[in-house]
Amino acid sequence: MQSADSNPAPAHPAQTDAQRLFWRPLPLASVLGQSDYAGFIVAVIWFAINAACIWWAIVNGSFSWNLWRVDLFGTHVVFGFYLPWSLCVLLVMWFGLEWAAVPAYLATLFGTLHTSMPVDLAVVNALHNPLAMAVYFLFYCGLRHDYSLRSRKSWLIFIAASLLASIVSSIGAFISEFNVAVSGAELWSNWMGWWPNAFLQSLLIDGPLIYLFSPAIERTKQRYFRRVPAELFSMQKLLLAVSMFVLCLALFILVDDRWQDIRAHAILAAPLSDDLRAQIQTQFNVQHFVVWVLALLLAGTSLGGVIVAGRWVRRLHERADSETREVRDEIRRSEARFRNFFERNPVPMWAFDPDTGRFLEVNPAALHAYGYSRDEFLSMTIFDIHPPEDIKHLKKKFKSADASEPFRHAGEWRHLRKDGSLIDAEVHVSSMKMDGRSVSLVLVHDISPRKQAHTAMEKRTQELRILAAASLELAGAQTMEQVLQLAADRARQLTQANLAVTHSWGQGNHGHITWRVSLTPQYAHWADFRVPPDGTGIYKLVTQKLHPVRLTRTELQHHPQFHGFGKYSEKHPPLNGLLAVPLTTRDGAVTGALMASDKVDGEFDIQDEVLLMQLAQTASVSLENVQLNDALLRHMQELERRVAERTQELDISNRELDAFAYSVAHDLRAPLRAMHGFANAILEDYGSRLDEDGHNYLTRIVNAARNMDMLIQDLLAYSRVGRVHMVMEGVRLDELIGEILAELAPDIEMRQAVIRVDVPSLLTQAHRGTLKQIILNLVSNAIKFVAPGKRPEVNIHARACEGWVEMAVSDNGIGIAAEHRERIFNVFERLHGAEAYPGTGIGLSIVKKGLACMHGEIRVESGETGSTFRLRLKEFRHE
Amino acid sequence: MNRNGRTTILLVEDDLNDVMLIKRAFSKSRIVNPIACVENGEDAVAYLRGDGKYADRRQHPLPFMLLLDLKLPRLSGHEVLQWLRGQPLLKRLPVVVLTSSREPVDINRAYELGANSYLVKPVVFEEFAALMRQLQVYWLMLSEHPDIG
Structure with a gap:
């Protein structure tokens, strides 16, 4: 309807449903009984129409509304305007038959009575317009077609209905003839003016009005009379309309018969022969009889038809009713079943109005779970079972909820029970329509135990x-x-x-x-x-x-x-x-x-x-x-402290030892030098005056002094190792050995020793001086400790191995017995007399101590012939 | 001989045994250079400066070489050396350290202070004599001497 309003021009030939207007009559009685202002206004308007129609009919008279007289094909046709007709057509189209029939009948009745028609005739005559209205009723009730006049078909139906109604209405022309004596030609011209007049009035006046106002009227009806059930189709009313026709026909026949009767009396009043009179009398009587029989038959048929059809319809109704009742019972049973599902469901359920949140229905499980009585529960809204702090969130959720979604998981909520305790509830909501109203059905799972466990x-x-x-x-x-x-x-x-x-x-x-x-x-x-x-x-x-x-x-x-x-x-x-x-x-x-x-x-x-x-x-x-x-x-701290103390003490004693060593070096050697020097001076300067013993003694003094000097020097060297700060550096081993051999050259020469060197160019991490001393000692030992008369053979061999430089000095010397192998590294440890192998016994001690100071190691392997000293030192790495 | 005509060797030595042995070694080696002896560091300094009893340069001429022991009473050899190297002209004087110590500390210190040579006194007299001979050949005969006075 809305769209019809906004777009009233039926520009498009294809009509939409919205534009179609179906004939929806309103029952007069229920509208008049409707106790509101709409019913009252409509009633007032209707009574006013009634009054207007009667007034029009009385003032203008049934036959005094002739406006134009036209001669058509030799017939004198009268055209005029009859207000009640147009009003009643509008009423029947918009409201229903009874709305139109009453004013139509009353207008004609009072109009004809006013022109002093006999009452019996007037009563019958006045039926013609209600019958014409009934034609509209039959058309629109039976054909069930759009009456908006916004399509060609709608227009065609309206024209057909109007034509037929006009013709039915024009029957009145014949009856009125009883009242006014008119000639046959006059009657013809009267009738010929009557129906086109009504027809044209329908088309030209009512047609445009219907076209223009029908949508608005339908809307108004919809708005104000929604509660009045619009009767779309009633078999009983249809039958009544049909029987009215038949009854009317019977009445007209009777009226016609009366007319014949008048004419017969007029004829019989003329001077006629008795034979003829009797013949005519008989004829009239027969005709009278036939007409009456026909009329009675028609009336009987009409009444009987109404009764039989009425019964039939009632039976149909009853059957329909019983079927309806069965359906209803079935529905009721099914409803009961479904109600059981709801009522007996152990899951708490309720229905609420999504607009207001008001509870509409609740099942006992919910009542049990929440502790309310049914009435208490139904008097609340869903907001009452939520803790106040959740309401805001709930309202937001409410607003955002998509009602078109039929079923949704509404999340987990905290619900309040009557005693104020909280339940954790998982809520499922189903949205649906019930009696045109949206309803949300809610299923609640109590997840408190789960939640508590969680x-x-x-x-x-x-x-x-x-x-x-x-x-x-x-x-x-x-x-x-x-x-x-x-x-x-x-x-x-x-x-x-x-x-x-x-x-x-x-x-x-x-x-x-x-x-x-x-x-x-x-x-x-x-x-x-x-x-x-x-x-x-x-x-x-x-x-x-x-x-x-x-x-x-x-x-x-x-x-x-x-x-x-x-x-x-x-x-x-x-x-x-x-x-x-x-x-x-x-x-x-x-x-x-x-x-x-x-x-x-x-x-x-x-x-x-x-x-x-x-x-x-x-x-x-x-x-x-x-x-x-x-x-x-x-x-640990105590230990460290003690270690520090001892270290300090040791440092002091070391320094004392240094001082001592220095003294030894300096002071002991001075008298020794004097001893040796002056003993030598005596030998040289006074040798001639001494005998052999004197020479011998002095020589011993000189030798002893020399030995003692060696001893002191070795001791000093030994003490210097480790005492002197050793700067570790990369020492090229092959070069160092070259130097050492050059230094030992006189010895080697003297002993005729064979030295074999297999030393690659290796860098060792060592203190150069100390390492030199070590190797020197080892090589010179190797040359020295060889059995007399044997030619010394010394092999010097070195190689790098996993970050170490390993070096071996082996000889073909006298060897070292297993039990002495550890002792040889001790200070002053000598295995042989000074006569056989001179020395101070400090050389290997220096070797061991020097290597230890350079984080190196030494061990000795020895057999019957020869010893091998294996030493190893860290390989030098550039950092 | 050299161009300055200085032939004296100043021997700074507190041990009289050593003085005698050195002189003997010199004579054994036929070294004819006169030897002036002082017994301590102070005297050495005084001699070189020409102070006091050493004022007479005819009796106590400037040496062409200093033979310096390190362990000396009053002023150690290192101190004498240090003083000497601080003098404007005397610093050119060749100094040969002649001592018993073979300690690296002493050796390094001596060279740091400007010693021209460092010799350790051998105990064996023959070796001592040989050393003195070589000293004479090298310093007295082969080396040229700077001006110091």
């Missing part, structure tokens, strides 16, 4: 995480204070307490108490309280027992051993309930305690106790470790 699991996981973290932290703690603080923090976190304290007094010693506190921000103003737990009062409970102590607030307050905090009570945070576990050593001695107080929510439970015990276990171990660690550290 929460408990999460809590447990969290606790384990805290415990694990605590273990790690405690393992990494360095000091006792750290351990205590960490344990206190974690204890507070684990037990969700406002206050946690750890203290440790060490083993069996209450004198020195170390303690740490952990507080929630709520307790911040106690942050600087410094009241050490003294192990008396309630603390005794913890310290004297090995098991934990758990007291509720009340239990603690009434405990005989709890005496507050004495003079400290001002400074000490209150103890609201207590959970305390001892800290123990591995051997079971109590060394401290871990305490928590004032649980944020409720009282400490066994769970808290177990957790705290686990934490205490870890903390105890950690505490002990820290203490052991401390002891170890102290011990």
Whole structure:
């Protein structure tokens, strides 16, 4: 309708449904009975139309409305305007037959009575216009077609209906002839004026009006008379209309008969022969009789038809009713079944109005779950079962909910029960239409247990995480204070307490108490309280027992051993309930305690106790470790201190030794030089005056001095190794050996020694001077310790191996017995007399000491013939 | 001989045994250069400066070479050397350290302070004599001498 309004021009030949107007009559009685202003206004208008029609008919007269007289084919045709006709056509089209029939009938009736027509005739005559209206009714009721006149077909139907109605109406022309004596030609011209007149009036006046106003009228009807069921089709009314026709026909026949009767009397009044009179009389009587029989038959048929058809229709109705009842019963049964599904469903369900949130229906499961009575529940809205803090979110959800979605998961919500407790509910919503209204059906699953289990699991996981973290932290703690603080923090976190304290007094010693506190921000103003737990009062409970102590607030307050905090009570945070576990050593001695107080929510439970015990276990171990660690550290520090002391002492003695060595070098050699020099001087200057013994003695002095000098020099060399700061550098081994051999050249020459060198160009990490001394000693030993008369053969061999330089000096010498192999490296260790193999016995000592100082190694292999000295040093690497 | 005509060797040695042995070694090696002896560092400095009893340069002429022991009373050999190398002209004087010490500390220090040579006194007299001979050949005969006065 809306679109028809916004686009009234039927430009498009294809009509849309919206533009189609079907004939929807309103029952007159129910509209008049409608007690609102719309019904009242319509009734007033209708009565006014009635009055206007009657007034028009009386004022203008049935036959005084002739306007134009036209001669058509020799017939005198009268055209005029009859207001009631047009009004009634509009009424029948827009409202229904009874709306039009009443004014049409009344107008004609009063109009004809006014022109002094006999009442019996007037009553019959007035039927012609209601009958014409009935034609419209039959057309539109029967054909069920659009009457908007916005399509060609609609126009054709309207023209046909109007034509037929006009012709039916024009029957009146014949009846009125009874009243006014008119000639046959006059009657003809009257009739010929009547029906085209009505027809044209329908087309030219009513047609445009219907075209223009029908949509608005239909809209108005829809708006104001929605409650009045519009009767689309009524078999009974159709039958009534048909029987009216038949009845009318019967009446007309009777009227015609009366007319014949008048004419017969007029004829018989004329002077006629008796025969003729009798013949005419008989004829008239027969005709009279036939007409009456026909009329009665028609009337009977009409009435009987109405009765029979009425019964038939009633039976049809009854059958339809019984079928309807069966259907209804079936529906009711099915509804009951479905209602059972709803009512007996163990899942809480309800329906609510998505616009207002008001509950419309609820099942007992929901009532049971939420604790309300049915009436209480239905008097609430869904907002009443949500906690106030969730309402905002709910409203937002409401706004965003897509009603077109038939079924949706509306999420998890917290629902309020009547007693104020909360349920975790998983909500499913189904949107549907019920009696043209949208309804949301809700299914609720109580997921509280699931949720609780989940929460408990999460809590447990969290606790384990805290415990694990605590273990790690405690393992990494360095000091006792750290351990205590960490344990206190974690204890507070684990037990969700406002206050946690750890203290440790060490083993069996209450004198020195170390303690740490952990507080929630709520307790911040106690942050600087410094009241050490003294192990008396309630603390005794913890310290004297090995098991934990758990007291509720009340239990603690009434405990005989709890005496507050004495003079400290001002400074000490209150103890609201207590959970305390001892800290123990591995051997079971109590060394401290871990305490928590004032649980944020409720009282400490066994769970808290177990957790705290686990934490205490870890903390105890950690505490002990820290203490052991401390002891170890102290011990190590002591050792280090001692080592430093000794090193210092050693340094001093080393310096003394240096000074001593220096003295030896300088001071001992001076007298030696004098001894040797002057003994030599005597031998040279006074030799001739001495005998052989004198010579001998002096020679011994000279030799002894020389030997002693060698000894001193070797000793100095030995002491210098390691004492002198050695700068390690890359020493090219092949070059070094070349130098050494050049230095030893006189010896080699003298001994006729064979030296074989197989040394690649290797860099060793060494102190050049020391390494030179070492190799020199080894090679010279190799040349020296050879059996007399044997030619020394020395092999010098070197190679690099895994970061080391390995070198071997082997000879064909006298060898070293296995039992002496370690001793040869000792200072002054000599295996042979000075006569056979002269030397001071210090050479190999220097070798060993020098190598040790350069992080090298030496070992000796020896057989019957020859020894091999293998030494190794780090290979030099550029860094 | 050299162009300055200086032939004296100044021997700084506290050990009289050593002085005798050195002189003997010199005579054995037929070294004819006069040897002036002082017994301590202070005297060595005084001699070189021409102070006090050493003022007479005819009796105590400037040496062409200094034979310096390190371990000396009053002023050590190193100190004498240090002083000497700080003098404007005297610093050119060749100095041969003649000592018993073979300690690297002493050797390095001596060279750092500008010693021209470092010799260790051998115990064996023959070797000592040989050393002195070589000293004479090298410093007295082969080397040219700088101006110092």
